[in-house]
Ligand SMILES: Nc1ncnc2c1ncn2[C@@H]1O[C@H](COP(=O)(O)OP(=O)(O)O)[C@@H](O)[C@H]1O
């Protein structure tokens with residue numbers, strides 16, 4: 192039983208089901224990656240796990256506790272952090288204010304966590320007073336990840352954190368994400384850059400049309416000839 | 426030389442000073458409109474009535490204080506009564522939100538529906554105000570009328586033209602500065618204020634950050650009620666209180682909010698002054714001004730007034746239309762609290 196698991200999830204946005212019997216899980220200190228073609232339902236699976244979607248069937252468990260009925264906010268309190276695919280920063284607010292808002296639910300002193308985020312992403316410290324909307328794509332993604340880290344989550348869910356950034360920035364971001372995982376946080380991530388992502392993944396899920404097509408360790412998926420041919424471009 | 430100074434004094438007295446105080450009143454009104462727009466995402470047509478409602482309670486409390494023999498020295502007693510008006514208005518708008526707008530929020534209604542609902546609220550408030558205090562003009566100003574009057578100014582300066590500064594004008598500008606300073610401090614420095622800006626910026630992400638939308642909405646109404654009551658009271662002290670005038674104020678206030686960029690507080694303030702100065706400058710009779718500044722044969726015979734004061738609302742309307750056509754986002758791009 193994984194630390195966080197969405198089990199046999201079936202559901203959609205009110206109309207037809209997007210997800211069918213889909214299962215996704217991740218362990219503490221590990222990185223799980225969801226890959227698959229556009230429109231496969233990767234973002235939908237993330238939203239389902241985060242409670243932004245009503246599941247018709249299946250359940251979501253964290254640390255053995257059934258959280259299927261909890262609202263997204265309640266899941267934040269439980270220790271889940273989510274970085275959505277789009278609109279994932281407060282563009283009109285400064286970098287520092289974005290981080291403060293990330294820590295909104297905390298009543299204690301947040302300065303240490305903010306230091307840790309600044310240590311992880313030094314550029315953010317430099318730009319702390321700049322509106323997040325004025326930053327480059329890569330820097331914005333760092334703000335987005337930093338914002339989600341401010342609650343000191345046990346699980347961090349990232350929907351395409353490297354969308355629209357250069358390969359160098361992507362490698363850099365992946366390194367940071369590995370660093371975060373080493374602190375014991377469970378990381379569940381959707382990625383377009385399937386090869387690079389599976390490379391750093393402990394666990395990989397290939398999703399097609401809302402169903403699990405392949406599930407294995409990152410390494411095994413990379414070595415699987417069928418996966419290579421269909422999803423990793425040979 | 427002296428005629429030039431006279432010309433300047435003339436402009437100060439009839440244009441600049443009145444426009445500064447009228448602009449402050451519009452700015453406070455527009456701030457309320459902008460705040461509701463950026464948090465609840467609709468244009469609140471009941472805002473003029475909210476100002477009248479708050480002012481009405483201030484007037485009632487003022488009369489009560491006066492009947493007890495309470496006064497505020499040279500300042501209007503109404504300033505002491507402001508908290509009463511604010512509290513009554515806060516309770517009223519919170520009740521309206523609970524009874525009307527909450528329902529539409531839960532049903533995720535479009536902003537047009539909210540807007541129409543606010544028109545309904547406007548008519549109800551309109552009725553309540555006429556029922557309680559009546560449709561007539563109410564004077565509730567007391568205290569010292571002038572900081573200095575025309576005669577004093579002429580004695581000091583020996584000029585032909587006079588500058589008179591009324592107490593209400595100074596009170597208006599000073600109060601507006603204080604209120605705006607507190608509002609900006611609140612929005613930029615406090616946790617609750619920042620959470621309001623966050624909610625206005627990106628509602629979904631605010632939810633993901635654990636910001637409680639119900640709380641944000643409540644605070645937005647409370648601040649709006651306070652702003653409306655203060656703006657309405659200042660306007661009433663400066664001119665007079667007549668419920669119908671407050672309904673008419675909606676147009677320049679909306680124009681101010683939109684000219685500045687709706688949703689943007691700095692824009693609302695700038696917009697308030699743009700509208701006030703345009704309205705007064707375009708309806709000002711410049712004949713005397715030209716008489717001081719131009720050689721005699723160039724001075725026009727008529728009033729040299731671009732627009733009759735009857736058309737002052739047309740100014741807001743035209744500015745509104747032009748802004749919407751040319752730069753719909755306003756001077757300061759909209760939607761950033
Ligand atoms: N908010 C939504 N409402 C309705 N359908 C949606 C919504 N978001 C996505 N979908 C549909 O769900 C399917 C899966 O989308 P998504 O999960 O975003 O795919 P992916 O992230 O794998 O590219 C698509 O067919 C898409 O059109």
Ligand SMILES: [Mg+2]
Nearest residue numbers: 233234235276
């Ligand atoms: Mg997606």
